[in-house]
Amino acid sequence: MSDWLISLEGTEAGHQLALLLAIAAAILHAVFGALQKGRHDPWLTRGAIDASYGLMAMPIALFVVPWPEPHMWPIFLGVFVIHVGYKIMQSLSYTMGAFTVVYPVVRGTGPLFTVIGAYLIFGETFSGVQWLGVGVLLAGIFGLAVYNVIFLTSERETLDRALFFAFITGGFVALYTTYDAYGIRATADPLTFLAWFFFIDGLAIPPYALWRYRRMSHPPQVGPLMLRGVIGAFIGIASFGAIMLATRLDKVGEAAVLRETSTVFAALIGWIFLKETVGPRRIALMGLIALGAVIVELGG
Structure with a gap:
């Protein structure tokens, strides 16, 4: 599979696949954010998630994919810290x-910084039309936050x-998006990067979550x-893997902007599942976000 993915880099088919991966990442990231904010303490939920995907990734990293090249270990250290x-x-x-207040601010701050970082690190540039799309998208996101x-x-x-x-x-989102794109491009096998990313990324938060759980006077049931x-x-x-593959296949900045349509999906999730209010003004602002993403894609 790695050979097939590598063969798509820089091609029109790779561009189309990156587009689909970025949109899928947007939907999944909105679900992921709502899941962490939902029923349980966010620290406990994050610890349970990280422990789970770390354990899932461990045998794949150790026994299935090729081991990382020596130069990848400092990169993985940076991934862990960020x-x-x-x-x-x-x-x-x-x-x-x-x-619905926090999420739009996080997602609105991220793409602007990522586009700048992609220019500085990868030499990527946006056309005037694409910058217009970024402006429309950010107006919708920050307008939604203000509302x-x-x-x-x-x-x-x-x-x-x-x-x-x-x-x-949001600043960290931009930092990890750009840095992860650098990391997945620095290795010969993108699946090696993904497997080791999730293995390493699952090490830090679970011990703190367990400590926090044991100090609670009324901790939640372990099963749920x-x-x-x-x-x-x-x-x-699925979410983080999709966006990282998208940044290897195509432009980092475009993938980052398209992912921020997650704010639209987050608002829908907040309305349907978290019982948070959605009115005509918010629908209009969500329309701006979607329109901005369309302009960025068509202007490329």
Whole structure:
């Protein structure tokens, strides 16, 4: 499979597959975010998810895919540090703010920084039409965040801190998107990178989650928590794996922008499953997000 993926790099078929992977990552990432924000403490859910996908990836990393080249180990160290920072900031923002308030700020901050990073690191450029699309998409995302802040949140006492951590999380999203794209391009076998990524990425948060669980006066039942972790692991592998493959097959910046249509899917999830309000203004703002992504794709 690795040979087939590599053969698509830089081709029109690779571009189309990257487009599909980025949209799939958007849908799955919205589900992943709602899953972490949902029923349980975000730290516990994240720990259960990471432990699950780390255990899933371990035998594949150790016994199935080729071992990483020597130059990949410092890259994996960077991956570990960046993703730990991202998870800490994300969990803090989810702990303090409503999902539909925090999520758009995170996803709105990420693509702008990623497009800049893709230019600096990979020499990627956007056309004027594509920059217009980025502007439309960001207007929709941040407009949705502002609307949510004004009308929807009941967590006013922690709102400022939630938005601060959401903004920092968005910076980490841009950092890990660009860095992971660099990492998956630095190895001969992209599946080696993915297997070792999920194995290594699953090491940090579970010990803290277990410590946090043991200190709770009324901890949740282990069974439902771990079931959520296993489901989240499959979603996380599909979501993060899809966007990383998209960044190897095609432009990092375009993949990052298209993924941020996840905000639309997140709003729908918040409305349907988390019982958060959706009105005509939010629908219009979500339409802007989708329109911006379409403009970026057609302008390329």
